Amino acid sequence: MSDLPPERTGRHNLDPHLSRYAARTAGMTASEIRALFAVASRPEVVSLAGGMPNLAALPLDSLSAQVAGLIADDGLVALQYGSAHGVPVLRDQICEVMALEGISAHPDDVVVTVGSQMGLDMVTRLFCDPGDVVLAEGPSYVGALGSFAAYQAQVVHVAMDDDGLEPNAVREALDQVAKSGRRVKFLYTIPNFHNPAGVTLAVSRRAEILEICRSRGVLVVEDNPYGLLGFDGQTYPALRSTDPDNVVYLGSFSKTFASGLRVGWVLAPHAVREKLVLAAESATLCPPTLNQLIVSRYLSTHDWKGQIKVFRENYRERRDAIISALEQYMPTGCSWTRPDGGFYVWVTVPPGVDAKAMLPRAVTARVAYASGTGFYADGFGSRQMRLSYCYPTPERIKEGVRRLASVLEAEMDL
Numbered sequence: 532m533s534d535l536p537p538e539r540t541g542r543h544n545l546d547p548h549l550s551r552y553a554a555r556t557a558g559m560t561a562s563e564i565r566a567l568f569a570v571a572s573r574p575e576v577v578s579l580a581g582g583m584p585n586l587a588a589l590p591l592d593s594l595s596a597q598v599a600g601l602i603a604d605d606g607l608v609a610l611q612y613g614s615a616h617g618v619p620v621l622r623d624q625i626c627e628v629m630a631l632e633g634i635s636a637h638p639d640d641v642v643v644t645v646g647s648q649m650g651l652d653m654v655t656r657l658f659c660d661p662g663d664v665v666l667a668e669g670p671s672y673v674g675a676l677g678s679f680a681a682y683q684a685q686v687v688h689v690a691m692d693d694d695g696l697e698p699n700a701v702r703e704a705l706d707q708v709a710k711s712g713r714r715v716k717f718l719y720t721i722p723n724f725h726n727p728a729g730v731t732l733a734v735s736r737r738a739e740i741l742e743i744c745r746s747r748g749v750l751v752v753e754d755n756p757y758g759l760l761g762f763d764g765q766t767y768p769a770l771r772s773t774d775p776d777n778v779v780y781l782g783s784f785s786k787t788f789a790s791g792l793r794v795g796w797v798l799a800p801h802a803v804r805e806k807l808v809l810a811a812e813s814a815t816l817c818p819p820t821l822n823q824l825i826v827s828r829y830l831s832t833h834d835w836k837g838q839i840k841v842f843r844e845n846y847r848e849r850r851d852a853i854i855s856a857l858e859q860y861m862p863t864g865c866s867w868t869r870p871d872g873g874f875y876v877w878v879t880v881p882p883g884v885d886a887k888a889m890l891p892r893a894v895t896a897r898v899a900y901a902s903g904t905g906f907y908a909d910g911f912g913s914r915q916m917r918l919s920y921c922y923p924t925p926e927r928i929k930e931g932v933r934r935l936a937s938v939l940e941a942e943m944d945l
């Protein structure tokens with residue numbers, strides 16, 4: 532049994548099933564973000580907490596005609612089971628999408644998943660025994676930390692700066708884990724428009740990090756849901772494009788099309804692919820055929836690149852709004868990252884302010900954010916917060932930051 536208190540383990544004495552749970556459930560706790568969701572969704576609260584994509588620009592009329600047409604033309608296929616590997620035509624199209632970031636892949640090496648979250652779960656399931664170490668940026672994506680905890684992997688965070696993961700910090704982390712006698716199974720990284728840090732791994736660091744991992748026998752798991760959302764239309768060479776045999780790549784249509792369809796993919800080294808398909812089969816039998824065919828039709832009939840450009844422009848407008856509001860309102864002593872794409876700004880507050888403890892007071896002042904501690908596996912991050920600018924209007928973002936700044940000022944006066 533874990534020594535953690537019930538609020539960390541989710542195991543309460545009132546639960547009559549307590550003695551039945553598998554040991555691995557000890558690491559399963561509700562994320563702070565989810566716990567906040569109900570309050571933060573009230574209309575009077577400006578929520579800078581969640582990372583919901585802004586879908587308002589989707590062409591709903593033509594999409595609904597397409598879906599109706601799909602069912603009329605091909606309903607008996609669309610509503611039937613499919614293969615765990617994914618619909619072949621969609622796997623071909625996914626290869627075209629990945630080519631935009633320099634990846635040349637065979638469609639057989641693509642496995643379609645129920646969002647990239649399922650890819651994270653499967654990759655952890657395939658590679659991690661309890662006690663194995665996963666290196667991850669500090670801070671890192673909360674959903675990935677949840678998957679690592681569910682398989683009882685231990686996370687060792689690696690420092691980042693404005694250019695992303697620091698190669699020397701990767702070396703040091705590997706040395707430190709080796710000394711402790713544990714084994715690093717993979718480096719989990721979000722190279723582009725990081726969630727939650729908002730930074731991008733410098734192109735000049737990419738080959739070095741790949742070389743460090745390859746030479747130490749450590750796999751790289753590259754999670755790239757935001758790569759096509761660079762505000763100037765810029766893309767970066769995927770890690771996978773340089774080292775196909777040592778990188779597992781996770782992709783998603785959640786940010787570039789529709790998150791509710793839950794269609795993502797894993798591009799695995801050829802040798803891993805078969806196990807991945809078996810893992811997917813035991814998890815879901817197959818990803819939803821209808822949703823895969825909706826994505827496939829969308830890619831073949833819509834100007835999907837034009838649609839991504841529209842999304843990017845929306846997000847750029849919101850990024851501009853949040854950065855100018857931070858500059859205008861935030862008290863001295865606060866700092867923040869300046870994202871060139873994606874959804875998030877990572878804010879550091881002055882020493883003495885605890886962003887987690889402050890959150891209920893911020894919600895009372897009708898603004899919500901995600902406190903930094905949720906993005907670390909080790910309790911770090913109490914002086915940090917993630918602000919998501921993807922969803923509210925620029926006016927609401929400005930008002931939210933104004934409210935946040937006044938809560939912070941009051942906190943600093945305490």
Ligand code: PMP
Nearest residue numbers: 646647648672726754783785795
């Ligand atoms: N990875 C990262 C870095 C994310 O930000 C998200 C969603 N917030 C995911 C994976 C999961 O995305 P999905 O399952 O919707 O593809």
